[in-house]
Amino acid sequence: MKIAISNGHVVDPRNQINGKKDIFIQDDKIIALDKAPEGFQADLIIDASNKIVSPGFVDLSARLREPGQEHKGTILSETRAAAASGVTSLCIPPDTSPVIDTPAVIELIHQRNEEAGFCRVYTMGALTMGLNGTHLSEMAHLKDAGCVGVSNVMNCINNPQVLRRAMEYAASVDLTIFLHPQDAGLANNGCAHEGVVSTRLGLAGIPEAAETQAVANFLMLVEQTGARIHFCRLTTSRAIHMISRAKYDGFDLTADVAAHQLHLTEMDIGYFNSQCHVQPPLRTQRDRDALRQAIADSQIEAICSDHQPHDVDAKLAPFAATEPGISALETLLPLSLRLVNDGLLTMMEMIDRLSTTPAEILGLRAGHLSINAKADITIFDPDKHWVLKPQNMLSDGHNTPFKNWEMKGSVVKTLCNGQVVYSNDK
Amino acid sequence: MKQQDIQFDNTGKLRHFLTIEDLPRQTLIDILDTAENFSTVGSQQAKKVPLLRGKTIVNLFFEGSTRTRTTFELAAKRLSADVLNININTSSTSKGESLLDMLRNLEAMHTDMFVVRHGESGAAHFIAEHVAPHISVINAGDGSHAHPTQGMLDMFTIRRHKQEFQNLRVAIVGDIMHSRVARSQIHALNRLGVPEVRVVGPHTLIPRTASSLGVHVYHNLREGIKDVDVVIMLRLQKERMLGAMLPSEAEYFSQYGLTEEKLSLAKPDAIVMHPGPINRGVEIESVVADGPQSVILEQVTNGIAVRMAIMSMTLGRKQESAE
16 A cells, blocks of 8 residues: 655654655555655545644553453554544553453453554553562563563552562663652542642642652662663652752653643642542642643653543542543643643644654654654644534543543544554544 | 532522532521521420421431431421431442432432432532432531531531621631531631631641631640630541551640640630530540530530521522422
8 A cells, every 4th residue: 555645744853854745655664755756656645734744642651441441441442542643652551450460461452452453552561460569570571572661550569679679670671660659658548639629628638749759769769770760640840850850960761741730730620520530640730830841841751641541430429439540542632732832842842742752762663754664643633623522532431621621633644554544534 | 510509509599508618608697597597496395397398308328427417307307307317338339339329219219308428528519410400418528528517507606605707716626637527617717707717736637738728727726725716626536546647645635635724725705616526535625525615515406407597498499489
């Protein structure tokens, strides 16, 4: 199959392309930019006039709920939503059921995804067996099976000695550790930021120190172990400051933020809006502003969806009894474009945070439009207005705090491996 | 629909009573005035008025309570309503029937009001958001969030003794962090114009952002009750506190327990309140609890009139508008 994408505004941070260019694709690869190779006869010409043509987005964290919670979502339903959101590669955290701690689970996921085939699916392995925090996982086996990193997700490793050994071992098999900095003891089963809203509503609070203490702890061990680490889902201004300082001191660190954290604060909980129940929690406006600034300054390198689809019942209970998380794939692009419209990021920087840098963090050959690169391409209309209606979401999870938000920016076509996996010509 | 409007129906009448926060001052005054009218019902020979005849009120208690449930039941009966008491062990609901399924079933029995107590903050709001349009919900305590009928009966008691709110100093002493009673009292006191509301307790029992509620924070009881007109002691939930929050009951009493000697620092005519049940010798000594300045039992009596007022205002509004 030969495809030409013509008249689009191509933005590729890696190759510093920012202008009108045609792209020529043969089979799974980009074979030329600008001028068609001699004798190129396109089977399909995609007119991308007035659209942005970007490397496909790379999502550092999307829960697809399969295996284990297929009533919330499946690899089929959620990768389809991913393709519709311009995401061509995504990474599944290991807290599936069963946990991703053996090659068999990874094989199962890859096999299911081959049948679905809407985007590339990567797996994050468990850092400890069953995420139990005590017994190291077989990281070398996990890596051989295709894991792009290891993580204990939100399950804390309480014994610092185990954490140290896990970090050392991961370093020796050359796997990046994806750390979620939230100390379980200080978080104390809280469900909202410890601040004015939790005080008003009588909700158990998660103090800022739950994050900063964990960051400090991890940073000390990085120094000891030489592990390569990535901080996931930062929420506090102080943690950003600590990580920036560590980078300045020469540590090789990266970090990400969930898109919703760049737009919501604890105030959005209002009177117990369970759609705003997320972990780690929404924090203060000051924190949100610091996160936005950190994304602009590249102190935080990547924006991810932190997609967590839920069934309806999961959010139908008093606030603390609901399950945390947002079905977030479909708002990833419009929420990121808001930062462009707010003047915080250029289009090129936004695409860098959504595609090029997360691909580098995961060590993927993706996130750019070089010749001979895999043709993973997202074409979107940055000016299209639409209103988010949960019932129209493609994900099986309709849980979103952005109901009725006016969004700007919509994916028109997504190509993965040279195939059109999503098309919306309306 | 704005969340804070959930307590009012589309004609602007009080439909649910979930929290005092955001209620207009006049609504609070109306509740107190209505309660004043009901306060004589209990001493009449026939202790009943026919306001809610034919209405069915369900006391839905997911958490144990004797006093609150009993006073709600009495209030409903004195308004001539039929009362159904349902005590639910929360663990059995989590295993089987969901909260919403249970509500649907009770609605199907043509009930008119749910009086809800639940261990989770926000439970009453959640139920109010999901009940059928003809049903009113009264919050009888949700987690650490609110206990608005308790808050109003405390205001009623204060007004009876002090007449005006405008010149008062009020100190609330104890576990502010976990107290739904304190939150409701603070909102009510602020809305009624009390110029100085204080909270007193150790750092472990006072939220770090407590001042955002509109209170002055004290960590020393002697300083905190100096020259106040009203001292409200909160119950210490011993099971929950001992260990990481407080070292021992004895130390708590020595620092924050109300004794005659400490009470003498307050104004001579200060009243002492407590939402009950009292831990004698933990937060308050018996001579104070039973002493001349204590209005603790009056609070219980007043609770019936205030709950009658709130029930009749929320549930009686349709009859009123039909007339």
